[in-house]
Amino acid sequence: MLRKLIDSVGPQFEAFKSQDEGLGVTETDKNIDVSVWRGGPDGGSFQRFEVPKQDNQTILDVVAWIQQNDDPTLSYRFACRVGMCGSCAMMVNGNPRWTCRTHVNKVLKNDRLEIAPLRNLPVIKDLAADMDPFFDKWREAGGVFHPTKSRNDPVEEISPLEEERQNANAGIECINCGVCYAACDVVAGNPDYLGPAALNRAWTLLNDTRDCGSQSILAAVSRGGGCHNCHSMGNCAHLCPNELSPMTSIAGLKRVTALSFLRPGN
Amino acid sequence: MLDLKLYLLQRLSALVMAPLVLGHLAVIIVAVQNGLTSEEILSRTQGSFWWALLYGTFVVAVSVHAAIGLRVIVFETLKLKGFALNSLTWAIFLGLFFMGARAVWAVTAVGAT
Numbered sequence: 001m002l003r004k005l006i007d008s009v010g011p012q013f014e015a016f017k018s019q020d021e022g023l024g025v026t027e028t029d030k031n032i033d034v035s036v037w038r039g040g041p042d043g044g045s046f047q048r049f050e051v052p053k054q055d056n057q058t059i060l061d062v063v064a065w066i067q068q069n070d071d072p073t074l075s076y077r078f079a080c081r082v083g084m085c086g087s088c089a090m091m092v093n094g095n096p097r098w099t100c101r102t103h104v105n106k107v108l109k110n111d112r113l114e115i116a117p118l119r120n121l122p123v124i125k126d127l128a129a130d131m132d133p134f135f136d137k138w139r140e141a142g143g144v145f146h147p148t149k150s151r152n153d154p155v156e157e158i159s160p161l162e163e164e165r166q167n168a169n170a171g172i173e174c175i176n177c178g179v180c181y182a183a184c185d186v187v188a189g190n191p192d193y194l195g196p197a198a199l200n201r202a203w204t205l206l207n208d209t210r211d212c213g214s215q216s217i218l219a220a221v222s223r224g225g226g227c228h229n230c231h232s233m234g235n236c237a238h239l240c241p242n243e244l245s246p247m248t249s250i251a252g253l254k255r256v257t258a259l260s261f262l263r264p265g266n
Numbered sequence: 267m268l269d270l271k272l273y274l275l276q277r278l279s280a281l282v283m284a285p286l287v288l289g290h291l292a293v294i295i296v297a298v299q300n301g302l303t304s305e306e307i308l309s310r311t312q313g314s315f316w317w318a319l320l321y322g323t324f325v326v327a328v329s330v331h332a333a334i335g336l337r338v339i340v341f342e343t344l345k346l347k348g349f350a351l352n353s354l355t356w357a358i359f360l361g362l363f364f365m366g367a368r369a370v371w372a373v374t375a376v377g378a379t
Contacts, residue, residue, distance in 0.1 A: 222270040226267040226269065258274055258277070
């Protein structure tokens with residue numbers, strides 16, 4: 001059985017491998033001048049590296065090349081390499097991006113790159129940011145699901161056509177990469193601000209009819225660091241790699257909290 | 267730093283200001299085009315309850331709106347917090363209200379000037 005499987009998959013794998021080699025890593029004679037942030041929680045500075053330029057090269061490829069060929073002490077975080085996990089986000093030439101899904105050609109300026117850890121978060125080491133404050137705020141915004149049923153109840157039918165479900169669906173694909181949090185100038189100016197991702201989560205949960213915590217969510221997002229601090233600058237929506245609009249979710253929260261205050265019964 | 271109440275106060279004061287700004291601009295244009303002197307303007311505004319109400323409301327809305335707006339800017343740029351931030355917000359509100367109320371009084375109260 002196993003033999004049969006190997007025999008059937010083998011030729012396809014070889015064909016895929018040769019195709020991948022043909023498409024992928026062709027070295028050019030150019031180098032990229034890369035400045036990489038080195039340091040820890042107490043500060044640091046940029047260190048320059050020369051990295052060979054290749055076709056179809058991502059920023060994560062550049063960081064991996066430096067670690068594997070030049071300086072093995074370079075620390076950074078990644079996991080899936082295909083834009084699913086959200087762990088490889090870094091500042092690239094001043095903007096937060098998924099490094100695994102950002103091609104060098106798209107962001108290169110005069111053959112130069114500047115790579116730094118995500119803004120608005122403490123640095124653990126080099127390019128690895130401490131995500132704890134980000135996830136703490138996700139919980140502070142009431143982002144934990146408040147169930148209405150137990151596992152013994154039948155599964156509730158939810159129509160995808162309901163307005164509330166469509167509101168929730170619009171923001172539900174967030175993978176908590178922290179790009180919007182790093183892009184947000186309000187977070188930079190106000191460390192207490194919950195940030196776009198946490199508020200987007202609160203909005204999706206508020207629109208989830210299976211969740212019974214709407215009052216606690218509204219109270220959580222109405223506090224000092226809540227949704228009303230958003231200046232609607234739109235960096236979060238502009239830079240979200242999943243093309244979500246946390247700004248729209250926050251506008252929804254502002255609307256619902258205001259109406260709830262003015263008409264407490266509704 | 268804004269919470270829900272300050273956010274609502276700022277939005278409501280903006281709502282009040284919007285028509286008043288347009289009204290104020292209209293008053294300026296009419297007054298200038300007809301070549302009214304200050305004596306002529308004062309003769310129409312002094313003792314008028316409606317002019318006092320219009321500009322009195324305007325002054326209250328501006329004081330509230332500007333104090334909250336400046337509070338946010340000061341918090342985000344100078345990192346002022348707590349008692350100091352609240353005191354500054356109140357000081358801006360009271361300062362603007364005092365200056366505005368003085369001007370409204372001067373223009374609308376009988377025999378003020």
